[in-house]
Amino acid sequence: MDLDFTRAEQDFRAEVRDWLAGHVPGVPLPSMDTREGFEAHREWEHLLAGERLSVVSWPVEYGGRGASLVEWLIFEEEYWAAGAPGRVSQNGIFLLAPTLFSHGTAEQRERFLPGMARADDVWAQAWSEPEAGSDLAALTSRAERVEGGWRLHGQKTWSSRASYADWGFGLFRTDPASARHRGLTYFMFPLDGVTVRPVAQLDGEHGFAELFFDGLFVPDDLVLGAAGEGWRIAMATTSSERGLTLRSPGRFLATADRLVRLARSTGADPVLADQVARAWLDAESYRLHTFGTARRLAAGEEIGSASSMGKVFWSELDVRMHALALRLLGERGLLDGGAPDAEEGGRWLDGYLFSLAGPIYAGTNEIQRNIIAERVLGLPR
């Protein structure tokens, strides 16, 4: 057991740090949940991709550097510490891409991954339906078999990035006689054939949308994996969503460091100071835990349901850190970017509202605790 970075890993960190120091926008980009901000974030992704920094862990032929998991974690630490923009391509590169790598065809990988790496194509996830949220297997959207492909019918909701994205992916029922987890198929589809109704979020922006499918034709080559295998394939993706691949510690480490700096500048009474110190150490613990997980994954192990423990831990930590920052700032913490007295342009408030989604998306934390209890601990269903 050790915690030593190799010479090459240290060099990689230095290279990433230098590049970010020279390129991260001095003024934060507008929210990616506005048309203008979305395109600004797409431009930033182009810049990253030009340096092969948008998807460092992908193979070189798709725009990556073939970096190891540890190098990817280093990249993430540096990325968030530098205050770089949020990733508009997140749904594609962290949720869909792992599934394409494991279940896609060579043609699908060649067709979609390079554009995803450059954010020429931004992808939206389409899991939930009005009557299928935590109970995802209750979904009723369906695909009807036609010559050369399928026609999609039904409705999806809370589709992140869908207001402005180019493509979507999600599950549809292809066997009308099937129930629950069976008879589902994983589809990719162009959003320009779908009716998209943006939905305003708590922060007033339109980060997610409802999608209405009215017989959109999707050719067979947009099916990911075999028809009827959608649930199994999607579960591989959702464990990425709540596990290592999406939630690198970098973002939480950067927030924890900012929180400590804030507490020093505002002064913190011992009660709040204690909570700040705890949060900083929890972020550190998540980082160490992730190094252990990275090692296990590199050795070919699967983390499976244990990723649910991480999801509960980081999502609650993120809320706690932002809530603490607002507490340290008092009334001023609740001013948004338009207010002259706002701290850091309202960034803590934005972050707080964003963090509140964490315990809900990717499977609510109540569902995660059921998964931990049943699949990690072995309690009866």
Place this chain on the structure above:
Amino acid sequence: MNFAFTDDQLALAAAVRQVLAAHCPAEAVRNGRTPAWSQLAEIGLFGLLVPQEHDGLGLGLVDAVLPFEETGRAALPGPVAETAVAAPLLLAGDPALGKLAAGSLRVSVRIGDQGYAPDADLADLLIVEREGVPYAVRPEAARLTPQPGVDRRRPLFGVEFRDAARLRTGIAPAVRAVTVAVAAQLVGAARHLLDTTVGYARTRRQFGAPIGSFQAVKHQLAEVAIAVEFAAPLVYAAALAVDRHLPTVDRDVSAAKAAAGEAAELAARTALQVHGAIGYTGELDLGLWLARVWSLSAAYGDPGLHRSRLRTAILDTPEVRRWP
């Protein structure tokens, strides 16, 4: 970067676990003072940190951390952390190290934030701190005052002494190491409490169903699993920090002890609640582990003391650093 235990480290822990399973069942915890000690000596537990020239294995704390989890899992009685972890550092260079490595010198200590010497009545040698200096005290030169407490299998003693030999070693390294060893024991005890409670919740039926099928019970146990899962890495990293003499070592040790103590206390509290009234009886073995968690969590600085130090280390220093 390999933040995972090596095959050798895992094998050593497995050997300790096997010995404890055979020689330290709950019955022995309840009735014995030093069960499994001779068998643990045979597999080298007491020589782990003793240099090879004194017939030890010359290993580091990171090699001892999983074996110590196992001693906590088994609620092994006796001053094992004091003998196997504190003593080799306090007696560095001393000829007594050979006996220590062989398991024929049992040591209790009263150093650092520890106000009393645990299991001092069993000790062949006491090492007591006075004004920052360690002294070796023979049992016949010591006056022990029993201070009975909640953990009757880890009795505490006040120590006064007449004749003593001043040791030339420092206190701080031994305090750090034994604190991490006790943190590892707390993680092990928490794992045992979680396993035992899950086992009970799977079989105990009420309202026609196992109580472990109720979400109110499931979610409490999931919380314990999360707390233990994220306390353990801090303990492992603290062991590395001790071995490497990192500048962050004191902060890392406090983080390990605070997190392990809090996780184990949560495991204990939840275990009792899920067991219900049967858990409250002295007839079940559960109480042995509850008492051990309480006493170890208070030993070498309780979570409150370490949290207070962490607050200072993180907020009152010019720059808070992560390692690596």
